[in-house]
Amino acid sequence: MNHRILFISAVVIPLLVACSNSSGNSFAIRDFSQSLQPYLRKAVEQGIVGYDSNTKFIERNATDKELEKLSQSEHPVLRAVALREMLERPGFDHFHLIMNHLSDTAIVAVNEGEWGIVHHRVSDEMLHNGKWTDTAALNTTIREIILHHSYLNSAFDKIGHVELNETYYPIIKKMLNRERNFYDQFEHYEKALYVLASYKKPEDIPFIKQMLSDNILWLSNHSFSLMENFPDDSYLDIYEKYSRRIFYRNICKGFYFDSEIFFNSVASYQNERSAKILSFILNRKPFMPCINESRDIKRNLVLAIWNNPCKAYSKIRNQIRQDAKKYIVEIRKSEAMELSIEIDNTFFKKDTSPEPVRWW
Numbered sequence: 620m621n622h623r624i625l626f627i628s629a630v631v632i633p634l635l636v637a638c639s640n641s642s643g644n645s646f647a648i649r650d651f652s653q654s655l656q657p658y659l660r661k662a663v664e665q666g667i668v669g670y671d672s673n674t675k676f677i678e679r680n681a682t683d684k685e686l687e688k689l690s691q692s693e694h695p696v697l698r699a700v701a702l703r704e705m706l707e708r709p710g711f712d713h714f715h716l717i718m719n720h721l722s723d724t725a726i727v728a729v730n731e732g733e734w735g736i737v738h739h740r741v742s743d744e745m746l747h748n749g750k751w752t753d754t755a756a757l758n759t760t761i762r763e764i765i766l767h768h769s770y771l772n773s774a775f776d777k778i779g780h781v782e783l784n785e786t787y788y789p790i791i792k793k794m795l796n797r798e799r800n801f802y803d804q805f806e807h808y809e810k811a812l813y814v815l816a817s818y819k820k821p822e823d824i825p826f827i828k829q830m831l832s833d834n835i836l837w838l839s840n841h842s843f844s845l846m847e848n849f850p851d852d853s854y855l856d857i858y859e860k861y862s863r864r865i866f867y868r869n870i871c872k873g874f875y876f877d878s879e880i881f882f883n884s885v886a887s888y889q890n891e892r893s894a895k896i897l898s899f900i901l902n903r904k905p906f907m908p909c910i911n912e913s914r915d916i917k918r919n920l921v922l923a924i925w926n927n928p929c930k931a932y933s934k935i936r937n938q939i940r941q942d943a944k945k946y947i948v949e950i951r952k953s954e955a956m957e958l959s960i961e962i963d964n965t966f967f968k969k970d971t972s973p974e975p976v977r978w979w
Contacts, residue, residue: 646688655681659689659697668699668744669730678704683711690716695725695741702745713750713974717760720745721768739772746773750974757976769794773978775807778814791815795830805834809841816849824851831857835865840877843884855892858885862896870916871909878916882923889929897924898935918946 648659661673668674677700681689686708689701702720705711723741731737739747746764751757761777768774769790778791794811812827831842831854838861846854866881882900885893901920907913924935925943936943 646692648692648694650688651685655685659694662700663694663696666696667728667730667736668696668703671730674700677701678707683708690720695723695727698723698725699727699729699741699744702741703748706745706748706750709973714752714756714760717745717749718763721764721771724770742768743771743773746771746978749978750972751976752974754976757978765790770797772804772807775811778811783814783817787814788818795826805837806839806841808834809839809845813841813845816845819849824853828853828857832860835861836868838865840880843877843880847884847887850888852888852890852892855888855890855896858888858893858896862900866900867908870907875910875916879919879923882920883926886923886927886932889927889931891931894931894935897932901935901939917942922946 648656648663651659655677658673658676662677665671665673677689677697681701681704683705686701686705689697690705692698692701702716705716706713721742723745725741726738727741727744728736729739729744746760749760751760758781761780764771764774765778765781765787774794778787778794781787791811791814795808795815799808808830812830815823816827827845828851831838831846835857838857846857861881862885866878869875870878882897885896887893897920901924906917921939921942924932924939925947928936
């Protein structure tokens with residue numbers, strides 16, 4: 620059954636989406652050399668942009684002219700393969716190439732190794748492999764994406780990298796109100812929500828809260844930072860709901876890296892409701908339901924409470940006083956040890972290539 624699902628998601632869906640592509644892609648496999656055609660067919664049959672032998676053959680043997688034609692293939696997977704290789708070859712104007720293929724919205728399955736098979740638009744996949752001469756060139760691309768291609772996941776990734784003004788405000792609202800597709804992750808929307816909150820418009824708070832509530836299973840450090848840096852007491856509803864079950868669900872699934880940011884975010888409210896949330900987590904028996912080693916999580920909670928002194932926390936601060944002092948001593952010792960370690964910077968070589976700027 621799993622194999623059938625993978626086939627449908629990796630092959631059939633990209634081919635169906637390709638039908639709606641209106642960028643003038645018209646080259647068929649028969650338009651290429653006889654030596655290349657078998658590998659092109661196999662790549663299309665496989666339906667995944669990866670690092671298999673067929674893809675490697677195409678990358679190594681296709682001429683620059685063939686890659687140009689391939690970037691206009693009727694098959695999205697071949698366009699994605701071509702664009703990735705073109706961005707590696709110095710004979711192409713990479714900035715011009717990127718700017719001229721931002722409208723390729725067909726969906727392709729991409730093999731990301733340990734991360735498995737994921738789905739990207741061809742243009743998003745191209746941007747992930749992009750190269751720019753400097754940050755000014757990259758910023759030009761980012762502005763173009765946000766202004767005219769805000770449907771791309773790349774727009775969500777980089778929305779926080781532009782100098783915000785009122786021009787972007789309606790675009791961000793439109794981005795957040797669009798219907799999500801199966802391959803869209805809430806993490807992208809979290810970044811845009813954070814930027815929306817940074818405008819500090821009271822009328823946006825109900826919308827932000829509703830979106831956080833609707834996606835509470837997927838909240839991460841972006842959402843917790845939003846509620847901490849742009850606080851509103853109505854967000855305490857989110858904290859209360861999250862802390863009762865979903866926090867523990869995520870811990871049990873191994874997603875405990877956001878615990879420090881979550882605790883700091885809650886503790887920053889310094890009121891009776893946040894005190895009840897922190898006290899509930901602190902006094903739960905057992906402290907964590909599904910992992911034996913919970914010391915780091917306990918330390919993060921204790922320090923979040925300790926670093927936010929206020930009347931509402933007086934009771935739980937007395938409860939954790941000894942643990943807090945112990946953790947602070949440990950942290951200072953660790954910091955002193957780190958300062959005493961000499962770092963060999965010669966290992967990190969400066970990128971001297973003509974296009975040192977990358978997307979990530």
